[in-house]
Every structure is written in C-alpha cells, then in structure tokens.
Amino acid sequence: MKVAQALPWLQSQWQTLSQQLSSQRLGHAVLLTGQQGVGKRVFLKEFAQLVLCHQGEQQTPCGECASCRLFTAGNHPDFITVEPEETGKAIKIDQIRRVTDFVNTTASQGQRKVVLLGPAEVMNINASNALLKSLEEPSSQVTMLLYSHQPSRLLATIKSRCQQYSAPTPKFQDGLMWLQQNSQESGLDSLLRLAQGAPLKVIEMIEQDVHVQYMQFCQDMQDLANHSVVWQGVVSKWKNWSVEYLLDWFYGLLLDVQRCKSGVQDRLIPELNMQTELVSKRMSVAEADGILSAIYESKKAVVSGSNPNPTLLIERLLVDWLGQLRQS
Ligand SMILES: [Zn+2]
Numbered sequence: 001m002k003v004a005q006a007l008p009w010l011q012s013q014w015q016t017l018s019q020q021l022s023s024q025r026l027g028h029a030v031l032l033t034g035q036q037g038v039g040k041r042v043f044l045k046e047f048a049q050l051v052l053c054h055q056g057e058q059q060t061p062c063g064e065c066a067s068c069r070l071f072t073a074g075n076h077p078d079f080i081t082v083e084p085e086e087t088g089k090a091i092k093i094d095q096i097r098r099v100t101d102f103v104n105t106t107a108s109q110g111q112r113k114v115v116l117l118g119p120a121e122v123m124n125i126n127a128s129n130a131l132l133k134s135l136e137e138p139s140s141q142v143t144m145l146l147y148s149h150q151p152s153r154l155l156a157t158i159k160s161r162c163q164q165y166s167a168p169t170p171k172f173q174d175g176l177m178w179l180q181q182n183s184q185e186s187g188l189d190s191l192l193r194l195a196q197g198a199p200l201k202v203i204e205m206i207e208q209d210v211h212v213q214y215m216q217f218c219q220d221m222q223d224l225a226n227h228s229v230v231w232q233g234v235v236s237k238w239k240n241w242s243v244e245y246l247l248d249w250f251y252g253l254l255l256d257v258q259r260c261k262s263g264v265q266d267r268l269i270p271e272l273n274m275q276t277e278l279v280s281k282r283m284s285v286a287e288a289d290g291i292l293s294a295i296y297e298s299k300k301a302v303v304s305g306s307n308p309n310p311t312l313l314i315e316r317l318l319v320d321w322l323g324q325l326r327q328s
Contacts, residue, residue, distance in 0.1 A: 007039045008178070009170035017047055017165070018059050026051075027163035028138035031120070033151040034167030037201025040147040041118060043167065048079055048114040051143050067110060077108045082117040088244075088302060091123040096130040103134055103142050111141065118147035120154055122303075128155050135161040149303075175199040185211065193268050194252060205245070213241050217249055218271040224318075225275055225325055235315050243310040244302055250317045251295045253279075257288050279324045291317070 013032070020026040032040045046061065049072075054065035061068050070076040080102050082095050099115055107113045123131060135144065135158065146162060148154055170178065172192065178199050179188045185206050194214065195201035205211050220237075223229045238246055252268035253276060259266060260280040267273050298313050 007043065009168055009174060010039055010043050013165055013167060014043070014047075015059070018050060020163075021047075021051060022057050026143065028140075028142065029135055029144040029146065029162040031146045031148060031151070031154075031159060031162035031164045032167050033148050033164065035169045035196065035198050036119075036149040037195055037198025037204065038167050038169050039200050040149075040167045041116075042200065044116055044118075044145040044147055045081075048116055048143075048145055051112055051114050052076060052078060052110065054110060078110070078113040080115055082115060083119075084122055089122070091117070091120075091127050093124070093126040093130050096123070096127045096134075100130070100134055103139055107141055113142045115142065115144045116147075117144065119150070120146045120148040120158070121150045128158060132157055132161070150300075169197045170199065172197055179203075187211065190270065194248060208242070210242065210245050213245065214249065215271075217246070218269070221272055221275065224322055231315075231318055231322060235311070235318060238314060239311060243314065244299065246314050247295050247299045247302065247310065250314070250321070251292065251299070253321065254288050254292050254295070257283055258285065258292075261285060261288075275321075275325055279321065282324050282327055291320070 017026070017030070030044075032044055034040055049061040049068060050058070052067045052071060053061040054067045055062040061071070063072070067076065067078075071079065080099065082091060082099055084091055085095075099117070102113065102115065117131070132155065144162075146158075151159065151164075169175070175197055176189055176192055179192060179202055182199075183203065183206060185191070188202065191202045191205060191211055191214075192199065195205065205214075217238075220229065220234045224231060224234060249269065253272060256267050256269055256273070256276040257280045260276055267276065269276070294313070295317070298310055302310055
C-alpha cells in the first residue's frame with residue numbers, strides 16, 4: 001500500500017516526514033499520536049520501509065531494491081516491531097531488552113535500523129524506563145517510530161525525546177467515501193459511526209466479523225426486550241466476543257439516551273432507537289453520565305491491558321438497561 005495515496009487524510013504528515021528524511025533532519029525518535037484506527041501503524045510501517053529503502057531521496061519506498069524486497073517479505077533484519085504479544089496486554093521489559101540488543105548490533109543491509117513500537121501507552125513502567133534509556137543514548141543508525149492512541153499516558157520524558165506528530169481523524173464523509181472504495185460490506189456508515197469515525201477500525205471490525213456480532217447484539221437486545229430470551233443466556237454468548245466492542249455499544253446506547261433527552265435526532269445505534277427512547281424517559285442525565293464514565297474507565301482499563309473482569313460490568317450494564325426498559 002502506498003500510504004501517501006491510500007490514506008489521504010495523512011498525506012501532509014507523510015510529506016513532512018519524508019522531506020525530513022530526505023533532508024536528513026529526521027529525529028532519532030518519532031511519535032505519531034491520534035485516535036485508534038486512523039492508520040498510524042500502517043503509516044509508520046510504510047515509513048520504516050522508506051527509511052530503509054536503498055533508493056533514498058524519494059517520497060515513497062521503491063518497492064524493488066533488496067531492502068524493500070526483504071521488507072515486504074516480512075524478514076528485514078534491520079527492522080523490528082514491538083507490540084503487545086496479545087491484544088489488550090502490556091508491552092513488557094523483555095521486549096524492550098530485545099530492542100536494546102537490536103540497537104547495539106550493526107545494520108546488516110545498509111546504514112539504518114528501524115524500530116516500530118506501539119501502542120506506546122501499553123508499556124508498563126519498567127518497559128518505559130528501559131526504552132527511555134535507549135532514547136537518551138540515541139544511536140545515529142537507529143530510527144525509533146512510536147505510535148500512541150493515548151499520549152497523555154506516556155512518560156513526559158519519553159514524549160520530550162521524540163519528534164511529535166498528530167494523525168487526524170478524517171471528516172466523516174471523507175472516511176465513509178474511503179471505506180466505500182475499500183469494502184463491499186453494507187452498513188458502512190453505521191459501522192463508521194460506531195468506530196467514532198476511524199476508517200481502519202471499521203476494516204478491522206469487518207475482518208474480525210465484529211459487524212456480524214453487532215447485528216446479533218441488536219437482535220439480542222430486541223429479543224430481550226420482547227422476553228423471548230433470558231439475559232443469562234445472552235451474556236454467556238457474548239463472553240466469546242471482544243469486550244471492547246460490547247463496551248463501545250453500550251456506550252453508544254447511553255450516548256443515544258443523552259442525545260434523545262436533548263432533542264438530537266442522530267443516533268449512534270439507530271437499530272435500537274425504540275429502546276433508547278423508552279429508557280430516556282426514565283433515566284436522568286446524571287444517571288446516564290454516571291454509567292458513561294463507568295464504561296469509559298472500564299474501556300481504558302481493557303485497552304491498557306490491566307485486565308479487569310469486564311464480564312461483570314457487561315452483565316450489570318445489561319441488567320440495568322433492561323430494568324429501565326421494563327419500568328418504562
Ligand atoms: Zn527500496
């Protein structure tokens with residue numbers, strides 16, 4: 001993928017970074033921040049290829065030199081990726097030690113070595129401190145490319161060692177147009193709304209069948225409202241799904257309640273609008289606020305890999321919602 005053309009909302013960031021590279025003003029460490037699902041990782045991975053490309057002086061990697069061929073084959077010896085071993089887990093100090101070892105060996109293909117690391121906020125404190133050491137003693141050979149969805153959670157000392165860039169979220173219509181060019185799925189607009197406007201998040205949802213689960217979620221909620229199923233059965237089915245998305249959908253429902261109360265027509269989860277309207281008649285703004293912040297905190301904990309017991313929260317959210325619905 002040629003990022004500069006493929007992700008038009010990141011084009012100016014690409015130009016800036018590639019110009020810095022060709023004029024040899026690129027820092028030892030770059031930090032790209034922005035909402036999850038706007039393409040930071042894809043962007044930096046391709047930029048890593050450009051840094052390593054033997055052709056140099058170009059805006060995009062040539063794709064043909066020995067370095068590019070190794071890179072696209074996924075076995076470039078001068079490139080490593082440091083990410084959580086499992087989604088939702090932390091980046092640990094052992095992984096950063098591998099970075100230190102990598103940094104201390106000589107580049108085998110050329111002059112440069114590149115480390116791609118992220119999401120940087122999931123490094124635990126030991127890992128952060130170990131990385132900081134590498135950043136404080138930069139090697140002229142090594143370029144560190146970091147990305148973060150939540151830069152506020154990074155050590156200030158790490159941030160200050162990096163050249164920082166932000167990756168914007170595209171405008172909704174632009175994001176939707178991009179999706180329509182890249183996917184045949186139906187209902188892309190509601191998926192994009194659920195993904196808070198992040199187009200690559202939608203692609204991930206489709207790849208992981210999350211969009212199918214979403215339709216099932218809406219169906220389950222309707223069946224529950226009609227008393228044709230019991231909540232215990234539904235929750236035990238949901239246990240196999242990504243808790244992150246379930247939290248998102250409840251978050252969407254509660255936001256819809258608030259929108260409904262303030263007379264806004266737009267819905268994040270239009271499929272369940274009848275329920276939202278009923279619940280909004282009973283639930284106070286303060287109650288909705290309280291639940292929203294509980295979901296927000298829980299989501300943060302899940303994303304940062306601190307691994308709480310989110311099933312309990314999902315259960316409570318569902319039972320509360322049904323309680324409100326049935327009293328209406
Ligand atoms: Zn090349």
